[in-house]
Amino acid sequence: MSTLLKIEIVIADEQAEEAEGFISTRVAHGWEEGEAENGRRMTIFLEDHPSGKLIAQDFQAQFPEASVTFSEEEPQDWVMAWKDFFTPVTCGETFKIFPPWLNEDAKNGTTHIVIEPKMAFGTGHHPTTSLCLGTIGTLAKEKHIHSGQTFLDLGTGSGILAIGLAKAGLTGVGLDIDPIAIPCAVENAEINDVADSVEMAVGTIDCLDEDVKFDLIVANILSGPLIEIASDILAHIAPGGSLVLSGILAEKQSDAVAQAYDRRGIGMPQRFVEGEWVCLVWENIKR
CATH class of the missing domain: 3.40.50.150 (Vaccinia Virus protein VP39)
Incomplete structure (x- = not known):
């Protein structure tokens, strides 16, 4: 199985609701969310790397002050999840x-x-x-x-x-x-x-x-x-x-x-x- 693209976003609390709205229209299966030192951390896992990077680029364009990073992760059994x-x-x-x-x-x-x-x-x-x-x-x-x-x-x-x-x-x-x-x-x-x-x-x-x-x-x-x-x-x-x-x-x-x-x-x-x-x-x- 191919690796997953892990996208981590850190955004200010006051922009978190708007960011959730943006992500929810682009990601079907949800994301992880929790507290970060400077606001909220949102973690997304995607199978398609080009599509995932495009989502991240669009997000960065709309929220330029947010931190957006990428990494590779070994896949879990998503069907069972x-x-x-x-x-x-x-x-x-x-x-x-x-x-x-x-x-x-x-x-x-x-x-x-x-x-x-x-x-x-x-x-x-x-x-x-x-x-x-x-x-x-x-x-x-x-x-x-x-x-x-x-x-x-x-x-x-x-x-x-x-x-x-x-x-x-x-x-x-x-x-x-x-x-x-x-x-x-x-x-x-x-x-x-x-x-x-x-x-x-x-x-x-x-x-x-x-x-x-x-x-x-x-x-x-x-x-x-x-x-x-x-x-x-x-x-x-x-x-x-x-x-x-x-x-x-x-x-x-x-x-x-x-x-x-x-x-x-x-x-x-x-x-x-x-x-x-x-x-x-x-x-x-x-x-």
Whole structure:
């Protein structure tokens, strides 16, 4: 087995919450965290060294005063470690997330999604993923989205949101800038028998043809990019469509994101909060 890339970050206490938000959108399997002499220490283990170094470079660019160091570590049995603590997750009233070794036959009124825990973000355990899936379930229940419609999942990660939408009867596209994520997303779509309903690809919203419109766009990424590409996102929403945004800290970032979209004529969103995170939702958008 190849060695793991160990990334150690030391950051001031006052920036720790924002740093956690950044890391959680890039690292699927969590990280170790504890006290350091000058703040908080966060330790990440990654299998893919080029991808890991890119994450660390992006982190250093956003938090230039933080200390970021690398080292090599011998791998542990990560599959067994996953099995020790990965438990099923209920997301809203509709979806329940399982790893392959814990999936159960009884549905009990829920839609099951099976996710193979790997390098891509999105196992259902993070509040932003749970919030988005819960929102998708609510939109489907209230008929704001339904079978036959189309979607874009921007920042698809493990493909979990795209899979949920496909199981709700929609067809669409999952995009991610991380080339490691797409094979994971394709595998998960196949495991869930929705591969024919979702096209997964490496890329950003810029890779779409200008005239392509979707009935629903979901984007669980960082607040900064959500603000920067607000016009691009809205340009691809069909009349009467819906928009779901997350990856946003409720207190520090939600107002700025909401206002960026309000300024473009769609009004202020509904807000759904879980812990320190928020999901912003617009329905029946008319522009």
